[in-house]
Amino acid sequence: MKYLLLLALAGIAACASAFGAVPKTVVIDAGHGGHDRGGTPGNYACEKTLALDVAQRLCAILQQNDVKTVMTRCDDTFIPLGERVSIANAHRDALFVSIHFNSAVRRGADGFETYYFNGKAAGVAARVQANLTALHSGENRGVKRRPYYVLRKTRIPAILAECGFLTNREDAARCNQPAYRQKLAQAIASAVLKG
Numbered sequence: 387m388k389y390l391l392l393l394a395l396a397g398i399a400a401c402a403s404a405f406g407a408v409p410k411t412v413v414i415d416a417g418h419g420g421h422d423r424g425g426t427p428g429n430y431a432c433e434k435t436l437a438l439d440v441a442q443r444l445c446a447i448l449q450q451n452d453v454k455t456v457m458t459r460c461d462d463t464f465i466p467l468g469e470r471v472s473i474a475n476a477h478r479d480a481l482f483v484s485i486h487f488n489s490a491v492r493r494g495a496d497g498f499e500t501y502y503f504n505g506k507a508a509g510v511a512a513r514v515q516a517n518l519t520a521l522h523s524g525e526n527r528g529v530k531r532r533p534y535y536v537l538r539k540t541r542i543p544a545i546l547a548e549c550g551f552l553t554n555r556e557d558a559a560r561c562n563q564p565a566y567r568q569k570l571a572q573a574i575a576s577a578v579l580k581g
């Protein structure tokens with residue numbers, strides 16, 4: 387009888403995981419690195435450095451909440467996109483979260499965008515976007531479905547968060563503050579931890 391009960395509970399756990407429980411593993415992808423600085427020469431801050439910092443903060447928060455984490459890069463190294471995807475695809479019951487910052491020719495462009503491609507990631511993308519846009523009054527540029535390489539080639543649900551415009555003076559000034567980057571990481575983490 388006890389054995390049957392255990393089997394039933396195991397079945398419930400398996401279903402919960404299939405329908406979007408908190409992922410066991412989060413593969414955190416800090417955009418760019420090494421010779422690839424990200425952004426444009428007109429940036430007020432360096433995208434690859436800020437992306438790694440937010441990724442590391444996100445990693446720490448998720449670990450504190452007993453989620454296993456994998457970083458595609460832990461330092462200022464260039465990792466080709468194919469390698470990032472291979473790292474993601476080595477995991478099951480996992481979520482891929484890519485951290486980037488935006489840039490635009492128009493200096494006034496600001497705010498957040500969150501991307502996904504596989505519909506399985508639409509829910510978490512919407513939660514990330516909602517949490518990020520709650521941080522300040524910048525433009526909510528929305529959740530967008532785009533076939534970006536790391537979103538299209540990953541077999542696990544995958545999202546890419548653009549955490550602010552480094553070509554916008556106010557956005558960049560905020561993003562340069564460690565306390566604000568902690569808020570960015572917390573906003574993303576709490577969206578992921580809601581399953």
Ligand SMILES: [Zn+2]
Binds near residue numbers: 418424425433486487
């Ligand atoms: Zn980028």
